[in-house]
Each structure stands twice: as C-alpha cells, then as structure tokens.
Amino acid sequence: MPAFLLSRLALLCGATCLTPLLWAAPASAPSTNTPLRDTRWALQTIDGTPAAVSSKRGKVQLSLRAASQHLSGFAGCNTLQGRYIQRGTSLALKPLATTRMACEPELMQQEARFLQTLASIDSYRIEGRQLSLLQGDVVKLTFLASPTR
Template identity: 30%
Template sequence: MRRVSLHLYFPMCMALLLTACVTSPMPEEMRRRAEQNRWELTHWGDRSVPYGDDGEPVILSFKDGRVSGHAGCNRYSAAIVFGPRRGELKVSPGITTRMACEPRHMEFETSFIRAFEASTRYRLDGESLSFESDMAPPLEFYRRPLD
C-alpha cells in the first residue's frame, strides 16, 4: 500500500470538501429545492444589488414551472425549466407590472431581467443558487425560507 505524504493529504481533503458542496442537482431535484424556498439576489458581479434603503430586494419564488417575484421595482413572472440535463435551464421571456421607479432602479431591473432570461445554467452551492449565462456575471441568490 502506498502512503500519501501528509503535505499532499490536507490539500486533497480540502479540495474534496469544497467540490462536494458545489453541485448541480438533477433537474427534478433542483426544481424541488427551488420550490421549497424563496431566493434573494445577493451578488451580481460588481453591481450594487438593491436592498433596504437602496431599494427593494430582488426576490424570486418557483412553483409549477414558473418563477415569479420582485425584480427590483416591478413584479416579474416567467416560465422556467430545469434541464433537460443536469445544470441546464431555460427561462422564457417574462412579463412585469409597469410601475415607475427611480431611473437607477429601472435600469437595474431591466438589466437583471435581461441577464436572468439569458441564463442557461444553474449551480447550487450550499445555501446559494446561481444562474449563469454567457452574457453577464452569475446571478447569485441566497436561500430564504418560505413565509
């Protein structure tokens, strides 16, 4: 039996632990997990994400093949499909209410919706759910329990 040097053992264990936390569950499991929670946008590249006095947070909920919630200024709803393969998704063009907000909030909302609808991949990392595309930095959401 070959022995692994202690200076190699620790980095190997850490790498295994880190990769074990980042997953792309099978589509049906991802749909189930998404529907069990609400998701709040917490990070998006170098953009300032609305929260508190800086505006209403972006909150999404999933149910029966649809995503809906608050997009920063208006209510938002679209069809969403996790799959057909692990880590893939399709977001259809959505609809929003038409309330007016501050111009910077409207600009953020428009950019957010465009980036979210361009998402083609999902990734689950513990309490964080990311939506990724080729056109924008990942949209990172944090799990919030349902009310």
C-alpha cells in the same frame, strides 16, 4: 455490510470476490444544498456587482415553483412571472412578463439589467444556500435562499 456477512462471503468466494466490496466508494452523504425549486431566492449580485438590497417595495427575489414549472418574483420595481424548464443543471427561463410601474432611476436601471440577464441564463449551480445563475461558464447572477413567509 455486517462483518459476519463479509466473513461468510469470503468463505464462499475467496478473497478476490471481496476486493470490490471493500474498495467501493462510500455512499454519498445527503446534499446540504438548498433546493432550486420552492425556495425564495434573494438577489445578491449582478455580474459580480452587489445589487441594491431592496426598494421601498421589497427585495429583488425569485421563486421557481416545482408543481407548475412557473416562476415569480420581484425585480426591484415590478413583479415578474413566467415559466422555466430545468433539466439537470440546465435552466431556461421562458419569456417573462412584468408589471410596468416606475420607481427610482437607479432601481429601474438595475431592474432592466436584472431582467435582461435573466433572459440570457442557461444553467445554474447551488452551493449551500447560494444560487448562481450562469451563462455558459460565467456567473451572471447570485442569490441567497431567504426564509419564506
């Protein structure tokens, strides 16, 4: 509030009227967090264990589209798709459909863990460019925002 308005307000209502204005919390700065939706998220960890960075077919990644409430991605061997419901920081991933291609045994095992863990997610948090998917208070999966192509 400009200083001349504050001085006029002080004259009108006395110093006690100004106290709430002077002690009000400053407006919060715009968030620098990457948005959950319409961002491509590259998998970093599963239950705290680093994920395989990529397979011959690409990186394990997930994308939640705002307009359609659909999600899509790549689980390491197979593509995935489904629906999600997001309210505040609550997140429910609806039954996911995947293709059924086989690949290296290690990646198949990681993919199975990834899909099973996705089904148990109930909330999320974003700090900067990192997305954490949680079950209760426990971080189950972490992702980094990756550039879109």
